[in-house]
Amino acid sequence: MACNLLEFAMFGWIEILLLLFIGSISYHAVVANYGPGLIAGGLDSLLAFTILMLLHCLLVMLLWSYFSVVFTDPGCVPPGWRPAVDEEQFDTLPLTMTEVPAYSENGRIQYCRMCNHLKPPRCNHCYVCGRCILKMDHHCAWVVNCVGALNYKYYLLFLFYAFLETSLVVLSLLPYYIALSSEGETPETPGIPATSAPAFGSNLVLALSSLGFLIKHILLVATNTTSLEAYEKKTTSKWQYDLGRKENFEQVFGMDKKYWFLPAYSKEDLSKIPALQGLEYPSRPDLDMQEL
Ligand SMILES: [Zn+2]
Ligand SMILES: [Zn+2]
Structure with a gap:
């Protein structure tokens, strides 16, 4: 068992390296294709500046979210924990x-x-x-960590920024990919980097898969359900943790709008929302849990 876990952990770190490798060739492809446009003047400069600025902003948010999921403890049971009953x-x-x-x-x-x-x-x-x-x-091999109460928001933001970043790379490399694929045509920028085609293909796959996961988790957040609980829910028509979309969203993202797109929480939210600590969850007062 220990051996299997060790192999799994090593495999997980290989996946992180794979993601970093794809990120590196994507970064190189976009910067090498659009970098020269910065000094071209006119609309070319404006387009290059816009794409490169978006690329770097999204990259910062993506890496911040990603390493927040990797290095944040998803939440463990405190020693000697007992339920709050009289x-x-x-x-x-x-x-x-x-x-x-x-x-x-x-x-x-x-x-x-x-x-x-x-x-x-x-x-x-x-x-x-x-x-x-x-x-x-769930336990996510791509982040070599469990996704739980304390890092679920960071995981969702990672999916969100991964979708935006990979979509930007795909769209910005599309003209160069078409030029490379079409015989006899050459792009205006001399010498298209060899990383353009693999970066385009790998980012297209990642954009589609991150979109799929994002849609799945948006539906789960809307009903205050985890991936594991989704199976449990199939056996009941009532779900005691579903407090309505707004409250369900706040239980994951907090109430402070300034923090909604950041992998962090305000101190006020952490003290006001017990669900963010992972030990207590409000349930619907109209549902008697004994009936479920
Ligand atoms: Zn256990
Ligand atoms: Zn785990």
């Missing part, structure tokens, strides 16, 4: 692994047999990380 009720709870089922859903107490501790709501055990993750969404 003492009398707590005394009646079964607390040993022989008494409590491994997975007891619908808001009731859960216990992880692997970690030997009680689990907060929406917490799941990750077999790759070897520990319980708060509001676990």
Whole structure:
């Protein structure tokens, strides 16, 4: 098992290197094609300046979001965590692994047999990380980390900026790709870099796949559901965490609009929104969890 995990971790870092490699050739292709246009004057200069400025701004946001997902702990269960119930009720709870089922859903107490501790709501055990993750969404090999309560927003922003950046690269390289593909035609800029064709192809694939993931996760955020819970939801028509689109969005992105597009939270949001800490989640008052 340890060997498999080691192999997986190494494979994950190879994926990071692959992404950095694609990023490097894409950067080279766009800069080499549009860089000379900066001193050409007229509309060429304006176009080159606009594309290069957008490229660098998006690149900063993409790298910031990406490494925030990679290096932010998705959230673990604090040692000795116990559910917030009154003492009398707590005394009646079964607390040993022989008494409590491994997975007891619908808001009731859960216990992880692997970690030997009680689990907060929406917490799941990750077999790759070897520990319980708060509001676990999935383990992502591309970021060599779990995506959970504390880095889910950063993951969504990573998808968002990845889609914008790769789309920009595809659109800006399209004229050069067409020129390279068409025999007898040469682009106005002399010497199209060899990185143009692989950068165009790889960014087209990444743009389409990041768009697919983005759409999937927008639908999940709109209903306050994780990827794991989406399977659970199929068995019930009611979802206790669905508080309406606005509140569902705020539980992931916070209420401070200045931070919506940044991989960070304001101090006020962190103190006001318990869901951002990953241990407590408000549920719909009109739904009795016992009925679910
Ligand atoms: Zn666990
Ligand atoms: Zn994991």
